[in-house]
Amino acid sequence: MDERNLDALPRAYRIGLRMRALGADDELIADCLDIDPDAVVTLLEIGQRKFERIARPVADNSQCTEPGAGAGTIR
Numbered sequence: 001m002d003e004r005n006l007d008a009l010p011r012a013y014r015i016g017l018r019m020r021a022l023g024a025d026d027e028l029i030a031d032c033l034d035i036d037p038d039a040v041v042t043l044l045e046i047g048q049r050k051f052e053r054i055a056r057p058v059a060d061n062s063q064c065t066e067p068g069a070g071a072g073t074i075r
Contacts, residue, residue, distance in 0.1 A: 002028060002035060002055060004056045005051060005055045006018070006051060009047060009050055009054070009056050010046060012033055012043060012047075013043065013044075013047030013051070014042065014044065014047075015029075015033060016043050016044050016047055017028050017044060017047050017048065017051065019032065020044055021035075026040040026041065029044075049074065
């Protein structure tokens with residue numbers, strides 16, 4: 001995981017994803033974050049999606065041909 005992108009996440013996602021990467025189980029993550037253990041899976045899934053979204057490069061819309069789909073010149 002890219003630490004710069006991970007640092008951009010809210011605290012609970014950041015800590016949960018780091019703990020999981022280190023091998024922590026749901027019970028330990030829940031205890032550290034003071035949340036219900038049943039919520040850990042969902043928290044980590046959302047955190048992973050947010051991380052992937054942050055890590056994804058921004059698309060170049062300068063060649064866009066659909067009106068309103070990009071900021072570039074429509075050709």
